[in-house]
Amino acid sequence: MALIAILAGDGIGPEVTAEARRVLDALDLGFDFEEGLVGGAAYHATGHPLPPETLALAKRADAILFGAVGDPSCDSLERSLRPEQAILGLRKELSLFANLRPAKLFPGLEDASALRPEVASAIDLLILRELNGDVYFGEKGMRTTASGLREGYDIMSYNEAEVRRIAIAGFEAARRRRGKLCSVDKANVLETSQLWRDVVIETAAQYPDIALTHMYVDNAAMQLVRNPGQFDVIVTGNLFGDILSDQASMCVGSIGMLASASLSDWRSTLGLYEPIHGSAPDIAGQGKANPCAMILSVAMMLRHSLDMPAPADRIEAAVSAAIGKGVRTADLGGTHSTREMGDAVLAALA
Numbered sequence: 414m415a416l417i418a419i420l421a422g423d424g425i426g427p428e429v430t431a432e433a434r435r436v437l438d439a440l441d442l443g444f445d446f447e448e449g450l451v452g453g454a455a456y457h458a459t460g461h462p463l464p465p466e467t468l469a470l471a472k473r474a475d476a477i478l479f480g481a482v483g484d485p486s487c488d489s490l491e492r493s494l495r496p497e498q499a500i501l502g503l504r505k506e507l508s509l510f511a512n513l514r515p516a517k518l519f520p521g522l523e524d525a526s527a528l529r530p531e532v533a534s535a536i537d538l539l540i541l542r543e544l545n546g547d548v549y550f551g552e553k554g555m556r557t558t559a560s561g562l563r564e565g566y567d568i569m570s571y572n573e574a575e576v577r578r579i580a581i582a583g584f585e586a587a588r589r590r591r592g593k594l595c596s597v598d599k600a601n602v603l604e605t606s607q608l609w610r611d612v613v614i615e616t617a618a619q620y621p622d623i624a625l626t627h628m629y630v631d632n633a634a635m636q637l638v639r640n641p642g643q644f645d646v647i648v649t650g651n652l653f654g655d656i657l658s659d660q661a662s663m664c665v666g667s668i669g670m671l672a673s674a675s676l677s678d679w680r681s682t683l684g685l686y687e688p689i690h691g692s693a694p695d696i697a698g699q700g701k702a703n704p705c706a707m708i709l710s711v712a713m714m715l716r717h718s719l720d721m722p723a724p725a726d727r728i729e730a731a732v733s734a735a736i737g738k739g740v741r742t743a744d745l746g747g748t749h750s751t752r753e754m755g756d757a758v759l760a761a762l763a
Protein backbone atom coordinates (compact mmCIF):
# COMPACT_ATOMS: atom_id res chain seq x y z
CA MET A 414 0.00 0.00 0.00
CA ALA A 415 1.48 3.38 -0.98
CA LEU A 416 2.50 5.67 1.88
CA ILE A 417 1.72 9.37 1.55
CA ALA A 418 3.56 11.69 3.93
CA ILE A 419 1.46 14.72 4.84
CA LEU A 420 3.49 17.73 5.91
CA ALA A 421 0.99 20.54 6.40
CA GLY A 422 3.35 23.15 7.89
CA ASP A 423 2.38 26.69 8.82
CA GLY A 424 -0.18 29.41 8.18
CA ILE A 425 -2.63 28.39 5.49
CA GLY A 426 -0.67 25.15 4.93
CA PRO A 427 -2.89 23.09 7.27
CA GLU A 428 -6.05 24.76 5.93
CA VAL A 429 -5.41 23.87 2.30
CA THR A 430 -3.95 20.47 3.16
CA ALA A 431 -7.18 19.55 4.98
CA GLU A 432 -9.12 20.12 1.74
CA ALA A 433 -6.63 18.03 -0.26
CA ARG A 434 -7.00 15.26 2.28
CA ARG A 435 -10.79 15.34 1.96
CA VAL A 436 -10.41 14.89 -1.79
CA LEU A 437 -8.07 11.92 -1.27
CA ASP A 438 -10.42 10.38 1.25
CA ALA A 439 -13.35 10.75 -1.14
CA LEU A 440 -11.40 9.01 -3.90
CA ASP A 441 -10.61 6.15 -1.48
CA LEU A 442 -7.55 4.93 -3.36
CA GLY A 443 -6.30 2.80 -0.48
CA PHE A 444 -3.28 4.82 0.65
CA ASP A 445 -1.64 4.92 4.05
CA PHE A 446 -1.20 8.44 5.40
CA GLU A 447 1.31 9.60 7.96
CA GLU A 448 1.57 13.18 9.17
CA GLY A 449 4.83 14.92 10.07
CA LEU A 450 5.81 18.21 11.69
CA VAL A 451 7.55 20.72 9.45
CA GLY A 452 8.46 24.41 9.34
CA GLY A 453 7.63 26.81 12.16
CA ALA A 454 5.24 24.26 13.66
CA ALA A 455 8.12 21.79 13.94
CA TYR A 456 10.50 24.43 15.28
CA HIS A 457 8.07 25.40 18.04
CA ALA A 458 7.42 21.75 18.96
CA THR A 459 10.94 20.30 18.61
CA GLY A 460 13.43 23.13 18.14
CA HIS A 461 14.11 22.30 14.49
CA PRO A 462 12.13 23.10 11.29
CA LEU A 463 12.95 19.72 9.73
CA PRO A 464 13.16 17.19 12.57
CA PRO A 465 14.93 13.87 11.81
CA GLU A 466 11.63 11.95 12.14
CA THR A 467 10.07 14.12 9.44
CA LEU A 468 13.01 13.64 7.10
CA ALA A 469 12.91 9.89 7.74
CA LEU A 470 9.17 9.84 7.01
CA ALA A 471 9.73 11.75 3.75
CA LYS A 472 12.43 9.28 2.69
CA ARG A 473 10.22 6.30 3.49
CA ALA A 474 7.14 7.66 1.75
CA ASP A 475 6.10 7.01 -1.84
CA ALA A 476 5.05 10.64 -2.17
CA ILE A 477 4.98 13.76 -0.01
CA LEU A 478 2.14 16.26 0.16
CA PHE A 479 3.53 19.53 1.45
CA GLY A 480 1.40 22.52 2.49
CA ALA A 481 3.56 25.57 3.15
CA VAL A 482 6.12 26.80 5.65
CA GLY A 483 6.83 30.27 6.95
CA ASP A 484 6.11 31.93 10.28
CA PRO A 485 6.80 35.62 10.93
CA SER A 486 7.65 34.83 14.55
CA CYS A 487 10.66 32.90 13.25
CA ASP A 488 12.01 35.61 10.93
CA SER A 489 14.76 36.69 13.30
CA LEU A 490 16.02 33.20 14.14
CA GLU A 491 19.40 32.20 12.80
CA ARG A 492 18.89 31.06 9.21
CA SER A 493 19.40 27.33 9.81
CA LEU A 494 16.42 27.30 12.20
CA ARG A 495 13.96 29.22 10.03
CA PRO A 496 10.90 27.38 8.66
CA GLU A 497 11.98 27.84 5.03
CA GLN A 498 15.01 25.65 5.70
CA ALA A 499 12.61 22.71 5.95
CA ILE A 500 11.51 22.86 2.34
CA LEU A 501 15.02 23.66 1.15
CA GLY A 502 16.34 20.74 3.21
CA LEU A 503 13.77 18.31 1.82
CA ARG A 504 14.51 19.37 -1.75
CA LYS A 505 18.23 18.85 -1.21
CA GLU A 506 18.12 15.70 0.91
CA LEU A 507 15.74 13.92 -1.42
CA SER A 508 17.49 15.20 -4.55
CA LEU A 509 14.26 16.80 -5.76
CA PHE A 510 15.95 18.66 -8.59
CA ALA A 511 13.13 19.11 -11.11
CA ASN A 512 10.24 21.36 -10.14
CA LEU A 513 7.28 21.35 -12.50
CA ARG A 514 5.05 24.40 -12.19
CA PRO A 515 2.30 24.27 -14.82
CA ALA A 516 0.18 27.34 -15.51
CA LYS A 517 -3.02 27.12 -17.51
CA LEU A 518 -6.08 29.30 -17.44
CA PHE A 519 -9.18 27.52 -16.18
CA PRO A 520 -12.18 28.61 -18.28
CA GLY A 521 -14.12 31.18 -16.27
CA LEU A 522 -11.06 32.73 -14.63
CA GLU A 523 -10.40 35.22 -17.44
CA ASP A 524 -11.68 38.01 -15.22
CA ALA A 525 -9.34 37.05 -12.36
CA SER A 526 -6.21 37.21 -14.49
CA ALA A 527 -4.14 40.37 -14.34
CA LEU A 528 -3.99 40.19 -18.16
CA ARG A 529 -6.60 40.91 -20.81
CA PRO A 530 -8.88 37.86 -21.32
CA GLU A 531 -7.68 37.16 -24.88
CA VAL A 532 -4.05 37.19 -23.69
CA ALA A 533 -4.73 35.09 -20.59
CA SER A 534 -6.81 32.44 -22.33
CA ALA A 535 -3.85 31.45 -24.54
CA ILE A 536 -1.74 30.40 -21.54
CA ASP A 537 -0.78 26.75 -21.31
CA LEU A 538 2.81 26.60 -20.16
CA LEU A 539 5.09 24.67 -17.86
CA ILE A 540 7.86 26.30 -15.88
CA LEU A 541 10.53 23.72 -15.15
CA ARG A 542 12.58 25.13 -12.32
CA GLU A 543 15.91 23.66 -11.23
CA LEU A 544 15.62 23.09 -7.49
CA ASN A 545 18.92 21.85 -6.07
CA GLY A 546 21.46 24.50 -7.01
CA ASP A 547 22.01 28.15 -7.93
CA VAL A 548 22.37 31.02 -5.48
CA TYR A 549 20.04 29.15 -3.10
CA PHE A 550 22.65 26.60 -2.11
CA GLY A 551 25.98 28.38 -2.57
CA GLU A 552 28.18 29.63 0.22
CA LYS A 553 26.54 32.54 1.98
CA GLY A 554 27.26 34.75 4.90
CA MET A 555 27.76 38.15 6.42
CA ARG A 556 31.18 39.78 6.63
CA THR A 557 32.75 43.15 7.17
CA THR A 558 34.55 44.95 4.36
CA ALA A 559 37.99 46.50 4.79
CA SER A 560 36.26 49.85 5.31
CA GLY A 561 34.07 48.42 8.06
CA LEU A 562 30.81 48.03 6.12
CA ARG A 563 28.54 45.06 6.72
CA GLU A 564 28.33 42.93 3.58
CA GLY A 565 26.04 39.99 2.80
CA TYR A 566 27.03 37.48 0.13
CA ASP A 567 25.51 34.45 -1.58
CA ILE A 568 27.50 32.55 -4.18
CA MET A 569 25.67 31.63 -7.38
CA SER A 570 26.94 28.58 -9.25
CA TYR A 571 25.88 25.61 -11.36
CA ASN A 572 28.08 22.77 -12.53
CA GLU A 573 27.53 21.15 -15.90
CA ALA A 574 26.04 17.95 -14.49
CA GLU A 575 23.38 19.94 -12.64
CA VAL A 576 22.50 21.86 -15.78
CA ARG A 577 22.50 18.77 -17.98
CA ARG A 578 20.01 16.83 -15.84
CA ILE A 579 17.50 19.69 -15.76
CA ALA A 580 18.06 20.38 -19.48
CA ILE A 581 17.27 16.73 -20.24
CA ALA A 582 14.15 17.00 -18.07
CA GLY A 583 13.19 20.11 -20.05
CA PHE A 584 13.60 18.47 -23.44
CA GLU A 585 11.70 15.40 -22.26
CA ALA A 586 8.87 17.57 -20.93
CA ALA A 587 8.71 19.48 -24.21
CA ARG A 588 8.51 16.17 -26.10
CA ARG A 589 5.44 15.20 -24.03
CA ARG A 590 3.85 18.60 -24.73
CA ARG A 591 4.02 20.83 -27.82
CA GLY A 592 7.70 20.37 -28.65
CA LYS A 593 8.92 23.86 -27.67
CA LEU A 594 11.55 24.60 -25.05
CA CYS A 595 12.61 28.09 -24.00
CA SER A 596 15.69 28.24 -21.80
CA VAL A 597 15.72 31.34 -19.62
CA ASP A 598 19.01 32.72 -18.29
CA LYS A 599 21.07 35.85 -17.86
CA ALA A 600 24.02 34.79 -20.04
CA ASN A 601 24.71 38.39 -21.06
CA VAL A 602 25.94 39.07 -17.51
CA LEU A 603 26.44 35.88 -15.48
CA GLU A 604 29.04 33.14 -15.98
CA THR A 605 26.64 30.74 -14.26
CA SER A 606 24.16 31.47 -17.03
CA GLN A 607 26.77 31.20 -19.80
CA LEU A 608 27.52 27.66 -18.68
CA TRP A 609 23.77 27.02 -18.42
CA ARG A 610 23.27 28.15 -22.02
CA ASP A 611 26.28 26.19 -23.36
CA VAL A 612 25.13 22.97 -21.71
CA VAL A 613 21.51 23.40 -22.87
CA ILE A 614 22.81 23.84 -26.45
CA GLU A 615 25.01 20.74 -26.13
CA THR A 616 22.06 18.72 -24.82
CA ALA A 617 19.87 19.90 -27.70
CA ALA A 618 21.92 17.73 -30.10
CA GLN A 619 20.04 14.70 -28.71
CA TYR A 620 16.66 16.38 -29.24
CA PRO A 621 16.48 17.51 -32.89
CA ASP A 622 12.68 17.27 -32.72
CA ILE A 623 12.44 20.02 -30.06
CA ALA A 624 12.40 23.71 -31.04
CA LEU A 625 14.85 25.31 -28.59
CA THR A 626 15.03 29.05 -27.95
CA HIS A 627 16.91 31.13 -25.38
CA MET A 628 15.68 34.21 -23.60
CA TYR A 629 17.19 36.53 -21.02
CA VAL A 630 15.23 36.51 -17.80
CA ASP A 631 14.33 40.22 -17.91
CA ASN A 632 12.84 39.78 -21.37
CA ALA A 633 11.11 36.57 -20.23
CA ALA A 634 9.41 38.48 -17.40
CA MET A 635 8.16 40.99 -19.96
CA GLN A 636 7.11 38.35 -22.53
CA LEU A 637 5.20 36.47 -19.85
CA VAL A 638 2.76 39.35 -19.59
CA ARG A 639 2.99 40.58 -23.21
CA ASN A 640 2.37 37.27 -24.96
CA PRO A 641 2.44 34.28 -22.60
CA GLY A 642 0.79 32.08 -25.24
CA GLN A 643 4.17 31.84 -27.00
CA PHE A 644 5.55 29.57 -24.24
CA ASP A 645 5.29 25.81 -23.99
CA VAL A 646 8.06 24.68 -21.61
CA ILE A 647 10.33 27.19 -19.88
CA VAL A 648 13.44 25.68 -18.29
CA THR A 649 15.32 27.89 -15.89
CA GLY A 650 17.41 28.08 -12.74
CA ASN A 651 16.25 28.04 -9.17
CA LEU A 652 15.98 31.79 -8.52
CA PHE A 653 14.58 32.83 -11.90
CA GLY A 654 12.06 29.98 -11.77
CA ASP A 655 10.90 31.03 -8.32
CA ILE A 656 10.18 34.56 -9.49
CA LEU A 657 8.71 33.75 -12.90
CA SER A 658 6.32 31.18 -11.47
CA ASP A 659 4.75 33.62 -9.00
CA GLN A 660 4.35 36.01 -11.91
CA ALA A 661 2.82 33.30 -14.12
CA SER A 662 0.30 32.53 -11.38
CA MET A 663 -1.29 35.97 -11.61
CA CYS A 664 -1.46 35.59 -15.39
CA VAL A 665 -3.88 32.69 -14.84
CA GLY A 666 -5.85 34.25 -12.00
CA SER A 667 -4.17 33.66 -8.65
CA ILE A 668 -1.22 32.21 -6.83
CA GLY A 669 -3.84 30.05 -5.15
CA MET A 670 -4.26 28.10 -8.40
CA LEU A 671 -0.70 26.92 -9.12
CA ALA A 672 0.34 23.41 -8.13
CA SER A 673 3.79 21.90 -8.38
CA ALA A 674 5.65 18.63 -8.48
CA SER A 675 9.26 18.28 -7.36
CA LEU A 676 10.79 15.13 -8.80
CA SER A 677 13.86 13.24 -7.69
CA ASP A 678 16.68 11.40 -9.37
CA TRP A 679 17.35 9.56 -6.13
CA ARG A 680 14.24 7.36 -6.43
CA SER A 681 12.58 7.97 -9.74
CA THR A 682 8.96 7.80 -8.61
CA LEU A 683 9.45 9.84 -5.44
CA GLY A 684 8.00 13.31 -5.55
CA LEU A 685 7.05 16.19 -3.30
CA TYR A 686 3.84 17.97 -4.22
CA GLU A 687 3.03 21.46 -3.04
CA PRO A 688 1.30 24.64 -4.08
CA ILE A 689 3.75 27.28 -5.29
CA HIS A 690 2.47 29.73 -2.68
CA GLY A 691 3.62 30.16 0.89
CA SER A 692 2.01 30.21 4.30
CA ALA A 693 0.19 33.52 3.60
CA PRO A 694 0.29 34.85 7.19
CA ASP A 695 -1.92 37.78 6.14
CA ILE A 696 -4.94 35.49 5.64
CA ALA A 697 -4.03 32.48 7.80
CA GLY A 698 -6.69 31.20 10.18
CA GLN A 699 -9.51 33.05 8.45
CA GLY A 700 -10.79 30.36 6.09
CA LYS A 701 -9.98 32.56 3.11
CA ALA A 702 -7.22 30.57 1.42
CA ASN A 703 -7.84 29.08 -1.98
CA PRO A 704 -7.23 25.31 -1.68
CA CYS A 705 -7.16 24.66 -5.45
CA ALA A 706 -3.36 24.77 -5.80
CA MET A 707 -3.08 22.16 -3.06
CA ILE A 708 -5.86 20.00 -4.51
CA LEU A 709 -4.27 20.21 -7.96
CA SER A 710 -0.97 19.16 -6.36
CA VAL A 711 -2.73 15.93 -5.36
CA ALA A 712 -3.56 15.36 -9.02
CA MET A 713 0.10 15.86 -9.93
CA MET A 714 1.06 13.38 -7.20
CA LEU A 715 -1.31 10.71 -8.51
CA ARG A 716 0.02 11.17 -12.02
CA HIS A 717 3.77 11.43 -11.37
CA SER A 718 4.44 9.27 -8.31
CA LEU A 719 1.57 6.81 -8.15
CA ASP A 720 0.82 6.06 -11.79
CA MET A 721 -2.87 6.87 -11.37
CA PRO A 722 -3.72 9.18 -14.25
CA ALA A 723 -7.48 8.49 -14.14
CA PRO A 724 -8.16 9.90 -10.65
CA ALA A 725 -5.71 12.72 -11.44
CA ASP A 726 -7.87 13.65 -14.43
CA ARG A 727 -10.96 13.43 -12.23
CA ILE A 728 -9.54 15.88 -9.71
CA GLU A 729 -8.57 18.38 -12.39
CA ALA A 730 -11.99 18.09 -14.00
CA ALA A 731 -13.64 18.62 -10.60
CA VAL A 732 -11.63 21.79 -9.92
CA SER A 733 -12.50 23.02 -13.37
CA ALA A 734 -16.19 22.26 -12.78
CA ALA A 735 -16.21 24.05 -9.41
CA ILE A 736 -14.60 27.11 -11.00
CA GLY A 737 -17.00 26.82 -13.93
CA LYS A 738 -19.94 27.00 -11.50
CA GLY A 739 -18.64 30.32 -10.23
CA VAL A 740 -17.25 29.17 -6.89
CA ARG A 741 -14.53 31.68 -6.01
CA THR A 742 -12.39 32.32 -2.95
CA ALA A 743 -11.39 35.94 -2.24
CA ASP A 744 -8.16 35.77 -4.27
CA LEU A 745 -10.35 35.03 -7.31
CA GLY A 746 -12.70 37.90 -6.52
CA GLY A 747 -15.32 35.82 -4.70
CA THR A 748 -16.62 35.29 -1.19
CA HIS A 749 -16.45 31.51 -0.80
CA SER A 750 -14.40 30.08 2.04
CA THR A 751 -11.63 27.49 1.84
CA ARG A 752 -14.08 24.84 3.00
CA GLU A 753 -16.78 25.89 0.53
CA MET A 754 -14.29 25.67 -2.33
CA GLY A 755 -13.32 22.20 -1.07
CA ASP A 756 -17.01 21.26 -0.86
CA ALA A 757 -17.56 22.39 -4.47
CA VAL A 758 -14.64 20.26 -5.69
CA LEU A 759 -15.92 17.27 -3.71
CA ALA A 760 -19.42 17.74 -5.11
CA ALA A 761 -18.02 17.82 -8.64
CA LEU A 762 -16.05 14.63 -7.98
CA ALA A 763 -19.13 12.69 -7.00
Ligand SMILES: NC(=O)c1ccc[n+]([C@@H]2O[C@H](COP(=O)([O-])OP(=O)(O)OC[C@H]3O[C@@H](n4cnc5c(N)ncnc54)[C@H](O)[C@@H]3O)[C@@H](O)[C@H]2O)c1
Pocket residue numbers: 425429480481482483484485497500668669670687688689690691692693694695696701702703704706744
Ligand atom coordinates in the same frame (compact mmCIF):
# COMPACT_ATOMS: atom_id res chain seq x y z
N1 LIG B 1 7.05 26.47 -0.39
C1 LIG B 1 6.72 27.20 0.64
O1 LIG B 1 6.41 26.67 1.70
C2 LIG B 1 6.72 28.69 0.54
C3 LIG B 1 6.53 29.35 -0.67
C4 LIG B 1 6.51 30.74 -0.70
C5 LIG B 1 6.66 31.47 0.48
N2 LIG B 1 6.84 30.79 1.64
C6 LIG B 1 6.90 31.49 2.92
O2 LIG B 1 5.57 31.95 3.24
C7 LIG B 1 5.65 33.13 4.02
C8 LIG B 1 4.83 34.25 3.37
O3 LIG B 1 5.46 34.61 2.15
P1 LIG B 1 4.83 35.60 1.08
O4 LIG B 1 3.79 36.44 1.73
O5 LIG B 1 5.94 36.23 0.37
O6 LIG B 1 4.16 34.62 0.00
P2 LIG B 1 2.75 33.85 0.05
O7 LIG B 1 2.70 33.03 -1.18
O8 LIG B 1 2.57 33.15 1.34
O9 LIG B 1 1.65 35.02 -0.04
C9 LIG B 1 1.71 36.03 -1.02
C10 LIG B 1 0.33 36.66 -1.17
O10 LIG B 1 -0.53 35.74 -1.85
C11 LIG B 1 -1.65 35.41 -1.04
N3 LIG B 1 -1.89 33.96 -1.16
C12 LIG B 1 -0.94 32.99 -1.14
N4 LIG B 1 -1.52 31.79 -1.24
C13 LIG B 1 -2.84 31.99 -1.31
C14 LIG B 1 -3.97 31.12 -1.40
N5 LIG B 1 -3.87 29.78 -1.47
N6 LIG B 1 -5.21 31.68 -1.45
C15 LIG B 1 -5.35 33.01 -1.42
N7 LIG B 1 -4.33 33.90 -1.32
C16 LIG B 1 -3.09 33.38 -1.26
C17 LIG B 1 -1.27 35.80 0.38
O11 LIG B 1 -2.42 36.08 1.15
C18 LIG B 1 -0.35 36.98 0.15
O12 LIG B 1 -1.09 38.15 0.02
C19 LIG B 1 7.12 33.47 4.14
O13 LIG B 1 7.58 32.95 5.36
C20 LIG B 1 7.75 32.74 2.98
O14 LIG B 1 9.11 32.43 3.18
C21 LIG B 1 6.86 29.43 1.71
Ligand SMILES: CC(C)[C@H](C(=O)O)[C@@H](O)C(=O)O
Pocket residue numbers: 497500501655689691
Ligand atom coordinates in the same frame (compact mmCIF):
# COMPACT_ATOMS: atom_id res chain seq x y z
C1 LIG C 1 10.02 29.44 0.84
C2 LIG C 1 11.05 29.53 -0.23
C3 LIG C 1 12.32 28.89 0.23
C4 LIG C 1 10.58 28.91 -1.57
C5 LIG C 1 11.63 29.11 -2.64
O1 LIG C 1 12.20 30.21 -2.77
O2 LIG C 1 11.89 28.14 -3.35
C6 LIG C 1 9.27 29.41 -2.12
O3 LIG C 1 9.30 30.73 -2.53
C7 LIG C 1 8.81 28.51 -3.26
O4 LIG C 1 8.55 29.03 -4.35
O5 LIG C 1 8.67 27.31 -3.05
Ligand SMILES: [Mg+2]
Pocket residue numbers: 655656659689
Ligand atom coordinates in the same frame (compact mmCIF):
# COMPACT_ATOMS: atom_id res chain seq x y z
MG1 LIG D 1 8.40 31.05 -4.41
